[in-house]
Amino acid sequence: MSEFTCAVVGMTFLGGSYMTEAFRSGIEAVGRTQLESGLSIGLSKVQLARYVILPQALAISIPSLGANAIFLLKETSIVGAIALMDLMNVAKDLIGMHYKTAESLLLLVLAYLILVLPLSLLLSWVERKVRHAEFGN
Amino acid sequence: MRMNLDWEFIMESLPLYGDAMWLTVKLALIAIALSLVLGLVFSLVLFIRLKGLEALFCLTSNCREIRRCWCSCSSSITVCRRWAFT
Numbered sequence: 001m002s003e004f005t006c007a008v009v010g011m012t013f014l015g016g017s018y019m020t021e022a023f024r025s026g027i028e029a030v031g032r033t034q035l036e037s038g039l040s041i042g043l044s045k046v047q048l049a050r051y052v053i054l055p056q057a058l059a060i061s062i063p064s065l066g067a068n069a070i071f072l073l074k075e076t077s078i079v080g081a082i083a084l085m086d087l088m089n090v091a092k093d094l095i096g097m098h099y100k101t102a103e104s105l106l107l108l109v110l111a112y113l114i115l116v117l118p119l120s121l122l123l124s125w126v127e128r129k130v131r132h133a134e135f136g137n
Numbered sequence: 138m139r140m141n142l143d144w145e146f147i148m149e150s151l152p153l154y155g156d157a158m159w160l161t162v163k164l165a166l167i168a169i170a171l172s173l174v175l176g177l178v179f180s181l182v183l184f185i186r187l188k189g190l191e192a193l194f195c196l197t198s199n200c201r202e203i204r205r206c207w208c209s210c211s212s213s214i215t216v217c218r219r220w221a222f223t
Contacts, residue, residue: 004164011168012175019176020183027184049181065173071164072172086164090157094150102140103147112159113167 007079015072022068026061027053059130066123070116087111 034045038052091108095101
């Protein structure tokens with residue numbers, strides 16, 4: 001197994017646990033009356049999940065999912081532990097080799113800013129769009 | 138305090154950061170997509186298995202047998218634990 005695959009598997013399980021909690025909180029926030037209403041009009045379990053629970057649960061859990069996605073992006077710095085040359089590892093290498101701490105850290109900050117800022121803007125846009133799907137709005 | 142930055146070093150090391158950034162983006166995107174799928178599946182399993190739908194469906198269908206099974210399972214676990222401690 002390559003180090004990239006190892007990193008993907010590790011990050012997936014790390015992120016998956018947080019995403020599960022985010023989704024679970026969203027699903028549990030859907031009112032019981034909604035489920036009962038769905039059952040009363042004869043929806044099956046799958047239809048209930050697809051048309052009643054998931055749209056509302058997604059709208060509720062989008063903010064925490066976005067926060068988790070940004071957290072996961074920043075958490076990629078941990079893959080340096082398995083010798084994958086990510087941003088943090090490159091910066092540490094350059095500091096170790098050339099003793100140019102300020103330059104290396106400046107580039108590191110700029111690189112993370114370039115990565116995180118568009119993602120953050122995209123997620124806030126998605127959040128605004130999905131909010132219209134919440135029940136009662 | 139004034140800090141002099143070595144711009145030549147910065148320009149030289151930019152390609153290294155470019156490669157690392159590409160790797161980070163790939164890793165993050167794959168991990169985010171897979172963790173979303175994993176999270177959705179696990180949360181649905183948690184919801185359906187533990188509370189929510191199962192309890193709700195018990196209202197509309199006959200769950201006496203399921204309850205009996207759960208009771209027997211939990212009582213046998215308790216008995217096993219008691220045996221383990223005595």
